[in-house]
Amino acid sequence: MEAAALALIERDMAEVETLLMSVTYSQVDMVTDIGQHLVQAGGKRLRPALYLISAKGLQTDTGLDQAIVVAAAIELIHMATLVHDDVIDHASTRRGIPTANSRWGDHPSVLAGDYLFARAFALLAKTNDNRVMKELAEVVCSLCEGEILQANSAFLADQSEDDYAMRIAKKTADFLAASCQLGAMAAGMEAAAVQAVRQYGYLVGLAFQVTDDILDFTASAPQLGKPVGGDLAQGIITLPVIRALEVSPHREELRMAIVARDMSDPVLNRCLAIVRDCDAIEYSYSKVQAQLREAIAGLPASLAPEAQRALVAIADFVGLRKF
Amino acid sequence: MEAAALALIERDMAEVETLLMSVTYSQVDMVTDIGQHLVQAGGKRLRPALYLISAKGLQTDTGLDQAIVVAAAIELIHMATLVHDDVIDHASTRRGIPTANSRWGDHPSVLAGDYLFARAFALLAKTNDNRVMKELAEVVCSLCEGEILQANSAFLADQSEDDYAMRIAKKTADFLAASCQLGAMAAGMEAAAVQAVRQYGYLVGLAFQVTDDILDFTASAPQLGKPVGGDLAQGIITLPVIRALEVSPHREELRMAIVARDMSDPVLNRCLAIVRDCDAIEYSYSKVQAQLREAIAGLPASLAPEAQRALVAIADFVGLRKF
Numbered sequence: 001m002e003a004a005a006l007a008l009i010e011r012d013m014a015e016v017e018t019l020l021m022s023v024t025y026s027q028v029d030m031v032t033d034i035g036q037h038l039v040q041a042g043g044k045r046l047r048p049a050l051y052l053i054s055a056k057g058l059q060t061d062t063g064l065d066q067a068i069v070v071a072a073a074i075e076l077i078h079m080a081t082l083v084h085d086d087v088i089d090h091a092s093t094r095r096g097i098p099t100a101n102s103r104w105g106d107h108p109s110v111l112a113g114d115y116l117f118a119r120a121f122a123l124l125a126k127t128n129d130n131r132v133m134k135e136l137a138e139v140v141c142s143l144c145e146g147e148i149l150q151a152n153s154a155f156l157a158d159q160s161e162d163d164y165a166m167r168i169a170k171k172t173a174d175f176l177a178a179s180c181q182l183g184a185m186a187a188g189m190e191a192a193a194v195q196a197v198r199q200y201g202y203l204v205g206l207a208f209q210v211t212d213d214i215l216d217f218t219a220s221a222p223q224l225g226k227p228v229g230g231d232l233a234q235g236i237i238t239l240p241v242i243r244a245l246e247v248s249p250h251r252e253e254l255r256m257a258i259v260a261r262d263m264s265d266p267v268l269n270r271c272l273a274i275v276r277d278c279d280a281i282e283y284s285y286s287k288v289q290a291q292l293r294e295a296i297a298g299l300p301a302s303l304a305p306e307a308q309r310a311l312v313a314i315a316d317f318v319g320l321r322k323f
Numbered sequence: 324m325e326a327a328a329l330a331l332i333e334r335d336m337a338e339v340e341t342l343l344m345s346v347t348y349s350q351v352d353m354v355t356d357i358g359q360h361l362v363q364a365g366g367k368r369l370r371p372a373l374y375l376i377s378a379k380g381l382q383t384d385t386g387l388d389q390a391i392v393v394a395a396a397i398e399l400i401h402m403a404t405l406v407h408d409d410v411i412d413h414a415s416t417r418r419g420i421p422t423a424n425s426r427w428g429d430h431p432s433v434l435a436g437d438y439l440f441a442r443a444f445a446l447l448a449k450t451n452d453n454r455v456m457k458e459l460a461e462v463v464c465s466l467c468e469g470e471i472l473q474a475n476s477a478f479l480a481d482q483s484e485d486d487y488a489m490r491i492a493k494k495t496a497d498f499l500a501a502s503c504q505l506g507a508m509a510a511g512m513e514a515a516a517v518q519a520v521r522q523y524g525y526l527v528g529l530a531f532q533v534t535d536d537i538l539d540f541t542a543s544a545p546q547l548g549k550p551v552g553g554d555l556a557q558g559i560i561t562l563p564v565i566r567a568l569e570v571s572p573h574r575e576e577l578r579m580a581i582v583a584r585d586m587s588d589p590v591l592n593r594c595l596a597i598v599r600d601c602d603a604i605e606y607s608y609s610k611v612q613a614q615l616r617e618a619i620a621g622l623p624a625s626l627a628p629e630a631q632r633a634l635v636a637i638a639d640f641v642g643l644r645k646f
Binding site: 152 | 353403410411429430440441456461470471472474
């Protein structure tokens, strides 16, 4: 992540890591092994970072012990969903390292995901703030709905940009929005400012997911830490594909390949080329840029300058990331 | 369940059912379908019943709105673990009807389980009682640990009764104990009485699981609603097997079949016969009876007579159930 964003929360994030290591300890060795593997696998820690920066919204030197707990719970929930996603997708690597399911099998991985959810809610129970609990429980519901919508729309070629936006809102943007909102609430911001910070998180979330979906076409496998074209191979119709189905001179070929549900390597490679060779990537990036501009423009004036700068830096990071 | 136990909480349980149907409604049809399938599949509703009876511990006419919410959350958590168990075990039927995974597939079933967990914690967030949340989150952790311990000990012939007791405590007894404890706390009982009611739930939980493990050998498939000998087929070493490995004249044959990890139908049927033909079933039932006697004997004197009678009736039901 951008240095400007990280400096503000560096000490807090170190405490979050320590807490993540300690709460993934279990009497049952395999549970500890899986939990700590997941913590050590790292990741961008985007959600706890957004929460912690937003939690410094008014005074950046505020020390909130409780914020560390909520930030760790947020990351645990994210980790739990990733473990379950990897089981569902039969993914063998994530961020370039073996997934829990490839190393320990599906069975313990499903249970380890449940364990992480439960650990997260046990942490949240300590905060005595039921709004946090309720909001994050709703986020998990939304995530599950988003994943099911995505699976149910696999290989359907007639999807609109609105269908796509609804799915990625549930899958990603709602969680980033909630992270920002809960941070702003912890900082004691006024209702309108909380809503504005939430909207920033929502737009950054949309931009983050569109970028992710673009990288599935443009990154290399080592950059992605997983196979290229993986989404399309599973029939997931993302923004670049929706655009290519509209504007590519080869749109009928692309549509027929999708509808046939046969994504063998030669077909997949041909489809990837069709998407890359029209303006689909450029178009998708223009959406990302518009979302990020709107996100930054809407940040409330009441934010402390350091928090403001950090949130701008995160938006910039989302727009520029290559992995 | 026994009529005496049910009469006391009949109205409350009807409200729990209504709440379960309403909270499993989602904007995404498939989520609603799976959730309502699970609610309508029924079940003994043992955990919410224990909670609700314990919640009436001091005055049986107390109306606690909040109790309905907690009882529903308890059953949602139980349902979530069952859906994930069925995915993990590739089970095709439960209680005689198709499992979610057999009807909708593994992918949506894992997500539907997550959704139910999240719905449960969203409900609990409404109660403004973080002890409930924390206790139930710990129960889920314990359940996951118990399931992983069970999987890791599959086909291991050298297990003691203590190993088995630890596993079933995590898998079943801790949840029933927590249901009773939280009910007693809601009723405002004194600490010692809360602890006694918790211990009743713990012992009934052990007895419940041992009975379940006995029925895997003695019930018919239609009674079980799933195949007979299913535990042993998966290598799960339950109390009757541990006992048979100790006392059966054919204990070496049984041990070798387990260690060979080959539970094809003829081998499985021979193993089932070995267990049935020694005193393993009788011995296991004697443990159940001892646990239930201890459970009933330890009930606190401060309990209202109707609650006392209902808890005794539930213990009797657990001892006598044939499915």
